[in-house]
Amino acid sequence: MVSLSKLSELALDRSAGGRQSLVEAVTDMFLAAPPEQVDHVSLLFGDIVLKVIGQLEDEARMALAVRISDSPNTPHDLAFHLAKDDFSVAQPMLENSPVLTTSDLVDIASTGSMDHLGAIADRRPLEEEVTSVIVDRGSSSVLAKVAGNEAARFSANAFDLLVEKARAHPQIQEALIGRNDIPEEGARRLVSFLSEELRRRIQEMGGDNTLVNLLAERAAQEVHAQVRDLGSAKNKADMLIRDVKARKRPVDDAVNQFTKGDRPVDLAMLFAELSELPHESVARVVFNPEDTVLNILCRANGVSDVAYKNIVMMRAKRLKLTTKDLNDAFTRYARVQRGDASRALQAIKERMRKAS
Template structure:
């Protein structure tokens, strides 16, 4: 073992492969070990030697050096930057433990290196919000999946919103997203429409809806409802007028609306439920045509249905669209159990959030269509 800086410098002047191997071996074994503490002068000297040497040593030596540096307490930022931009087998240890790298370094690697480098960063312990945004902007599906599965990653709201949107295409995002402690409530409710029944129940039971979020959602949703009302088709308009007359006469009841379902008058049922809960008709249509059934429990709770009324509604709405999904006893029992656990106030807030997100999705789709057709948005 070489323990003397002069001997180390002499070895650094060697031009042979054996000399380079012995130099790296001694630096990693001695100066990058936890037991050894470098002075500022020694650290600067060794860093300079290694930076000059790194481009000429073999891949396995660079990999060995990267592992040693990643697990040491020695700060050699420039050397770490060089190795982190190397072949992925060299870069991986440093990208997993990014203490020696700044956000600007990681973002540059994300932009200009390989998907394997992005995956390594996404799995690492140094993912900050700016880094998460870069991963979302430049990463492929593998990097995004690694990011959403990393509980240590600090994911910005904008990056989280992108991941929630991508979850419509990638089922593998569903469970890790719902399990994240930093998933905002409104994004959780947006994700609701993409996930399985079990994850839906988790969202409904675990996420508390912030009053300020709902107030803002309600303001936007009311504006959207006015637009939707003005554009409603004839059947919806007729149904809405009937519902308003019934409400004014005090005859708009849950039992009446269930009878409209039994008689096949779905537009009246939808208009009545929308009136009672205070959301627009398209949101209620989305709920009653949803095959999962869990959202029906939310709608039922929002209008203070009894358990018996909810069971009847679940069976009737499923029958009206010709599906078998909730007709089995086991499924009805699961939905009823969920119904029992959801309170009215939370159910109403959930419906408001769903209305806001539906309007948002429609606006995005309209903008996409306009962009593709080269036209202009109506009224602009």
């Protein structure tokens, strides 16, 4: 341990180097103090260092902070002073010092830089009072860090704000999905804007937590809605086909609606009903690369050249037709006469009757 005479000698040296040597000496004395002397040495250490700390270079303050950051005996006033210093000095104190209180952390989080907030966000544990300030002030990277800190605790209001801020920042969303303490209402809002990739990762996590359960519930609701929508769409399609068959609506109305909605099954049903042919047979015709039979069905049932172009465009997506293919298809259809098509359709129906 450094002798008192040596300390007195160092105290007389008022140069920057002398002040650094003094601080190093009393730090050595503080860290080496036996348990029975630690309280007394700690008071002496804090008193000396706080008196000269304003005269220390950045490097000296950084070295001091690193050496005492994890000590439970560091004088509180010194720990707080270093934690509010420039970030290069404050970082080890903010990350490790057990001496800093919740009130200290709230104070520093309220006025410190984003780097200071980021260091605090990693502390374990982290109380609600501190996280509320971080969520209010923090950048997206700081919020992602505090959201990923499993030992951080959040008030209901802080969680609400954090989830709302996550809407525009996928990195915060990614951190939040690993938490098990998100309130149900906040979790519902979070799930509503998560990407498919993050939803998949939640499902892979498994277990019994709010997000997993909400995704399962949401998936069931979506399936139910799809089934309901499919049923509604089918009913509407059936009504439209009936109207066309009863000549209440022109055939082009149905063709345009089914093609623009990319609904080949309904289109096939339309021509099957109008032509009195089996649906499965017509369904094969709709996407057969050879379009002779399709041209017969369309022209015989009064599909205009304009509406037929919509059929060709729908076919083009799946058959990968070129521009030349499209133009050739339009030309072939324009050459088909309705009378010829009607006779050809009767011949097709006759062959099918004989075959059955």
